[in-house]
Amino acid sequence: MIDHLNWAAAAVFLGFFLLVTVLGFVAAHWKRGDLNDLNEWGLGGRRFGAWISWFLIGGDLYTAYTVIAVPSVLYAVGAYGFFAVPYTIIIYPLLYLTFPRLWAVAHRKNYLTAGDYVLGRYGNRWLELAVAFTGILATMPYIALQLVGMEHVIDALGFEGHGLMSHLPLTIAFVILALYTYRSGLRAPAMIAFVKDIMIYVFVLAAIIVVPMKLGGYGAIFDAAGAALAKKAAASGGKIAAGLLLAPKQMFPFISLAIGSGLALLMYPHSMTGVLSARSGNTIRVNAIALPTYSVMLALIALMGYMALAAGVHVTNPQDAVPHLILAIFPDWFVGFCFAAIAIGALVPAAIMSIGAANTFTRNIWKPFIHPAMSAQEEAVLAKLMSLIVKVGALAFILFVPTKFALDLQLLGGMWMAQVFPAVIFGLYSRWFSGWALLAGWATGMVIGTWLAWTPTAWVPVHTVFGSSFAVYNGVTAFVANVVVAITLSALLPNTANDETRAEDYADLPETQLAQ
Amino acid sequence: MKYLLLMLPSLASFLVPFYNVTEPRLFGFPFFYWFLVVLIPLSSLVTYLVYKGEKR
Numbered sequence: 061m062i063d064h065l066n067w068a069a070a071a072v073f074l075g076f077f078l079l080v081t082v083l084g085f086v087a088a089h090w091k092r093g094d095l096n097d098l099n100e101w102g103l104g105g106r107r108f109g110a111w112i113s114w115f116l117i118g119g120d121l122y123t124a125y126t127v128i129a130v131p132s133v134l135y136a137v138g139a140y141g142f143f144a145v146p147y148t149i150i151i152y153p154l155l156y157l158t159f160p161r162l163w164a165v166a167h168r169k170n171y172l173t174a175g176d177y178v179l180g181r182y183g184n185r186w187l188e189l190a191v192a193f194t195g196i197l198a199t200m201p202y203i204a205l206q207l208v209g210m211e212h213v214i215d216a217l218g219f220e221g222h223g224l225m226s227h228l229p230l231t232i233a234f235v236i237l238a239l240y241t242y243r244s245g246l247r248a249p250a251m252i253a254f255v256k257d258i259m260i261y262v263f264v265l266a267a268i269i270v271v272p273m274k275l276g277g278y279g280a281i282f283d284a285a286g287a288a289l290a291k292k293a294a295a296s297g298g299k300i301a302a303g304l305l306l307a308p309k310q311m312f313p314f315i316s317l318a319i320g321s322g323l324a325l326l327m328y329p330h331s332m333t334g335v336l337s338a339r340s341g342n343t344i345r346v347n348a349i350a351l352p353t354y355s356v357m358l359a360l361i362a363l364m365g366y367m368a369l370a371a372g373v374h375v376t377n378p379q380d381a382v383p384h385l386i387l388a389i390f391p392d393w394f395v396g397f398c399f400a401a402i403a404i405g406a407l408v409p410a411a412i413m414s415i416g417a418a419n420t421f422t423r424n425i426w427k428p429f430i431h432p433a434m435s436a437q438e439e440a441v442l443a444k445l446m447s448l449i450v451k452v453g454a455l456a457f458i459l460f461v462p463t464k465f466a467l468d469l470q471l472l473g474g475m476w477m478a479q480v481f482p483a484v485i486f487g488l489y490s491r492w493f494s495g496w497a498l499l500a501g502w503a504t505g506m507v508i509g510t511w512l513a514w515t516p517t518a519w520v521p522v523h524t525v526f527g528s529s530f531a532v533y534n535g536v537t538a539f540v541a542n543v544v545v546a547i548t549l550s551a552l553l554p555n556t557a558n559d560e561t562r563a564e565d566y567a568d569l570p571e572t573q574l575a576q
Numbered sequence: 577m578k579y580l581l582l583m584l585p586s587l588a589s590f591l592v593p594f595y596n597v598t599e600p601r602l603f604g605f606p607f608f609y610w611f612l613v614v615l616i617p618l619s620s621l622v623t624y625l626v627y628k629g630e631k632r
Contacts, residue, residue: 139596145612146589149619153582156623279604304598305608311592318589345627352620359613 072396134365160341329416
């Protein structure tokens with residue numbers, strides 16, 4: 061089991077893991093609040109300033125899975141994987157414009173989730189349920205994929221096992237994560253995010269300096285990667301479009317994937333949780349300016365796929381490309397450091413995702429449909445318990461279901477999340493839409509998107525529209541159908557449901573009313 | 577005006593046929609890559625300008 065373990069790397073890895081475990085438990089005492097209140101446990105009391113939010117949201121959105129998956133696409137097919145960059149360019153102006161408004165109304169009305177807001181705005185429980193259901197459905201496979209990211213680095217450390225034993229380190233790590241999230245709530249990932257993000261920055265800086273030095277500069281890396289990709293494309297007989305530039309037929313899928321993913325990202329429960337825990341709308345605006353730093357890092361991480369090609373890393377699963385690049389170029393102790401950075405990079409989003417899903421379940425499914433008279437304490441108890449159940453579910457997913465299934469679901473998840481965008485974001489500007497119309501639009505988008513993705517052999521993210529030469533990401537096609545239905549029905553249906561928010565609720569709060 | 581300014585980097589990233597080329601290279605990066613990377617700080621700068629404008 062540990063015959064081939066890289067001891068130096070494993071020791072450094074374990075050291076950092078212990079450090080963040082201690083931090084996770086200590087975090088319960090940080091910025092002291094009553095952790096038996098869901099607002100404190102699940103949203104850190106909404107008092108994270110610009111710096112903490114920067115680390116927390118950065119740690120939340122740029123996950124371990126990103127570090128593994130984005131470069132793996134560049135390693136496998138080239139330029140197409142770089143869609144992640146226009147994707148991150150699209151999100152921040154959107155964050156800047158919309159989320160300060162959402163934050164303000166959420167703060168005034170004590171909303172914790174997107175579902176809470178939709179109920180308050182449209183007075184429609186079924187729309188609330190649809191938003192909540194979509195969020196939980198899309199989050200579960202996303203948490204599972206964080207585990208996949210972690211497992212790739214644990215494997216690369218040289219840990220071997222058979223059957224269930226092969227998942228032992230992952231299980232231990234996850235149980236510890238579940239315990240400190242249960243105890244400290246959002247404060248745990250917020251504190252750990254500092255360590256995680258600084259480690260990732262160090263790792264990336266080291267890689268972008270050391271790798272070109274060893275391989276003869278960026279020009280040489282791009283040339284070697286281009287040659288390797290051209291060889292791959294030729295070997296497939298032209299079936300795989302691989303190269304340093306996009307093939308003409310990849311252009312629309314490339315940009316529509318970026319747009320659709322951008323519409324989806326901020327709708328995920330964990331994005332809501334991360335952003336709403338900021339202490340003011342201005343904190344969010346400042347972060348919309350500062351968070352792109354992470355995008356630069358993401359672009360550089362993406363290029364590690366090419367560095368792996370240029371360094372001659374041969375792996376059958378492209379997702380092993382980055383771990384094996386790290387093994388090939390760095391000394392053992394630094395390998396341990398980089399792997400720890402990636403593994404901790406899985407813990408932070410996994411914790412926030414489970415908290416986001418737990419908040420959503422408690423507030424938007426259990427409370428309205430099962431037990432409306434819940435007290436704040438009962439909410440916190442249930443949410444803590446749900447955060448455990450969600451994590452056990454994700455772990456079981458990885459242990460008993462093929463990884464490919466999680467990948468497919470994650471792909472569908474982005475498309476699904478984009479379908480709640482009209483209900484959540486349009487409402488911030490206008491109450492013209494009817495709740496039932498938005499619900500019908502959502503249902504249309506969900507069905508069309510899922511139907512487009514289904515083929516007898518696999519789920520596919522893009523599909524041709526208007527004939528055969530014009531392929532678009534399903535999330536975008538479904539989104540357009542969703543909006544068309546929502547507009548048409550809103551024009552036809554009476555719109556008399558209650559709206560508990562007023563126009564002035566969306567404006568910034570005065571500085572004196574903010575948490576310190 | 578504010579919205580147009582905020583959208584500018586996103587709109588630039590939509591012009592795929594324009595930047596889907598190798599030359600001119602910068603520090604060895606084909607145009608496709610460095611153009612997209614440069615758009616990131618640019619979007620940050622544009623957002624900052626809008627923020628400053630709103631604060632005044």
